[in-house]
Amino acid sequence: MAASKTQLIQAAIQGSIDAFEKASSELPKGTASQDIQDDAGSNALHVASHHGHTDLVEHLVDQCGFEVNSQVDAHGRNALAVAVAANQPATVKSLLTRGGSATSEGPHGPLIVSACTSGHPEVVSALLEGGADANTTSKDGMPAVFLTSAMAALKLKLPGRENEAQGGLDCLDRLLKAGATPNVSAPGGFTPLHVAAEAGSERMTSALIAAGADATAKNAEGQTPAAVAASWGHRAIAETLLRSSAGDNRSVDQLISEAADREAAQRQQKATSQIPAPEEPDDEKAELLKVEGNKAFVAGDFEEALTAYQASLRHKTDAAPVWSNAAAAALRLRKFEEAMRYARVARTLDPKFLKAWYREGQAAEGLKMWEDAAAAYFEAHLLQPNGGTGELDFAEMVKSAVKEGKKEFSEKKKAQEAAGLS
Structure with missing residues (x-):
């Protein structure tokens, strides 16, 4: 890459409008600044968007002819998708006012789904305000609200990932407030409330119930969220869910006992199907x-x-x-x-x-x-x-x-x- 081209990308990394203009003026005649890319296939707008240099982003779009939607990097991402992935909410908002579409997709599917599963609540808010649908589904047809719940629950279980999990819970709050339907399910009949019950998350459970989640919904094994919570030893969550389960008069102790019996039966069935019989029983x-x-x-x-x-x-x-x-x-x-x-x-x-x-x-x-x-x-x-x-x-x-x-x-x-x- 020639010196002036390198300087142009470096200016985008630094977020300097003056440095960008200087490097642009030194490009070979007939070379457009929009066509200059780094080794990863990113132009100055992609680079500035990644680093959250909103002033430079606005200058590139407003004054230099950069396109928000049509120009993509080597990963197939336009500037808005880059800003979403990099968790740059101010830049996301700016690009949305300059032709970016909140309902557009990146290489991994709808941007709102990517932002939710990455745990970027401010970006989620920006996209929702820009017109993204809170009930959007992934490429595989999974609702954003379910994927957000599942990813937050996973991070709650992983050691050292609690802060990331909180970002996911914040994303869930924003989806629900924007009208996301909580009563969706994944294969196996698991709803977001089942996910919250398994994770033992009081915050997720309360948010879903407040949004109208059905506490009596059953998964493919016939378990309600309360039964799932009990089977994982989350007594307080199970009690909360039972209070919201009209017609379910079982106690938490009953649920725990039922879960233990079910687990023992499943374990025995699995064990007998996989473990060889003794050669000489004694x-x-x-x-x-x-x-x-x-x-x-x-x-x-x-x-x-x-x-x-x-x-x-x-x-x-x-x-x-x-x-x-x-x-x-x-x-x-x-x-x-x-x-x-x-x-x-x-x-x-x-x-x-x-x-x-x-x-x-x-x-x-x-x-x-x-x-x-x-x-x-x-x-x-x-x-x-x-x-x-x-x-x-x-x-x-x-x-x-x-x-x-x-x-x-x-x-x-x-x-x-x-x-x-x-």
Whole structure:
């Protein structure tokens, strides 16, 4: 890129009208400033919009002939889509008054949906004020109000993402105030209120109920939002939802009991369909062999321990602790694939078995399967979220696994580039 062209893009990064005009005047004869792009295919308007330099954006559109809608970057985004993605509400408002359409779409679908799922409430307000429909759906036909609820709920569960979740809740508030219909559903019959109940979010639950959400709606499994809240242990949310559920006279304790029975039945059905039958059924032998395995493990003879656990499982295959112990022994022997297989059987038999999730994460780390490790540690974090004194800090383990995964990806990419591969 020639010096004057580089300076023109640099002026857009800095937001300097004077620097832009100077660089523009030095362009080769016949070269239009609108046609100058950086290596990512962005022109000065895209760059200024990304950085929120509203004064320069207005100058480029009003005085220099830049087009708000027709000129797109390498990602297929016009200036408004760029400003929305970069969370630049003032620039979004300015572009909307200069021909930008609040109902337009970016490469990932309607801009209002992108802003909501990204948790950018001020941008959402700007788009709604500019004419965006609060009941807009995504490319896949999912209502914005459902996607916003689901994304906020996910971030509420993820360690260290609480502030981002609040942005999503603010977006939901704005959609509901703008007339978004709360009684929409996703495949499986889940409504936004079911999502709020599972997340245990008082704020989301209250906002949806105030907007007219149906607390008696049932998902494909016949669960109301109150039943979902109870099954996740969110007693206060369940009580709030029951008060809004006309005709449902069950108590929270009844809902919790029903949820426990349902979970046990589902777990048993899943386990019996996936777990092999014992070769020689004998509970007494299985118990004796488990005890032998435990003794060998404590003595540091992990090979003997693993052999004993495997023998125990020939006689009884539905004992989650034995599968988990076998995983622990395999980990000590650095037999990571075996350990992962055993740990996964254990947590299939008992999804609330903390050690099984932990050992699956350890096995995945040993295999450098970082996404699997992060997912397993995240499940453990949900079961033990505090990470207090004497407890494993699963939130930190999630972050560490994600970090290692990114590091490995970066190293592989550099190696490919060095080898001239794409």
